[in-house]
Amino acid sequence: MSHTNTHIERIVDFFENLNPPKVSKLGLIYAPDARFKDPFNDVQGTAAIQAIFEHMFVQVENPRFTIKERMLDQHQCFLTWEFRFNFKSFKQAQRQCILGATHLVLNDDGLITLHRDYWDAAEELYEKIPMLGGFMRWLKQRAG
Numbered sequence: 579m580s581h582t583n584t585h586i587e588r589i590v591d592f593f594e595n596l597n598p599p600k601v602s603k604l605g606l607i608y609a610p611d612a613r614f615k616d617p618f619n620d621v622q623g624t625a626a627i628q629a630i631f632e633h634m635f636v637q638v639e640n641p642r643f644t645i646k647e648r649m650l651d652q653h654q655c656f657l658t659w660e661f662r663f664n665f666k667s668f669k670q671a672q673r674q675c676i677l678g679a680t681h682l683v684l685n686d687d688g689l690i691t692l693h694r695d696y697w698d699a700a701e702e703l704y705e706k707i708p709m710l711g712g713f714m715r716w717l718k719q720r721a722g
Contacts, residue, residue, distance in 0.1 A: 582652065582655075582684060585684055585689075586648060586650060586655050586682075588607065588688070589655075589690065590645045590648065590657070592607050593645065594645060596631070596641075598632075598635050601628055601632050604627055604628050604631065605624050607690055608627055608689060608693070609685055609689040609690060609691045610623065610624055611691070612624060612627060612689070612690050612691050613691070613692050613693070613694075614627045614630060614693045614694075614695075615693070615695070616694075616695035617695070617697065627693070637666060638664060638665060638666060639664040639665075639666050640662075640664055640673075641661065641662070641663040642663070643659055643660070643661050644659060644660045644662070645657050646658045646659060646660060653684045653686075654681070655681075655682040655684070656679060656680070656681055656682075657682065658679045660675055660677055661677075661678065662676075678695055678696060679697070680693060680694065680696070681694045682694075
């Protein structure tokens with residue numbers, strides 16, 4: 579197993595077992611000046627990244643990442659994943675699943691310097707929200 583592969587396994591394990599107490603330990607996998615970007619956020623630094631994950635635990639119940647595939651090329655990695663959760667604000671809603679991908683760039687110490695998430699917020703999130711979902715599906719149909 580290559581040095582980079584060892585780092586990726588550690589990162590995958592961290593995210594698949596993420597819980598509120600572990601959020602404060604993001605510095606174990608992120609460089610201090612790391613950048614994180616997803617459809618809703620574009621931040622730099624471990625404190626800002628930590629705030630995103632803390633917010634996630636406030637907004638949803640039982641969040642869980644499952645890494646499905648990984649591709650490595652030197653100091654870069656591409657992961658595909660499932661993110662399963664329940665909406666806190668919609669108690670009757672069924673368990674949700676967002677499918678996405680992440681591009682990671684690691685420094686020589688194996689810490690993440692860039693974390694870029696790719697997923698379709700309209701299809702994977704907005705269409706699943708009660709009331710808003712119907713409108714989003716209608717809008718998607720009209721645009722197509």
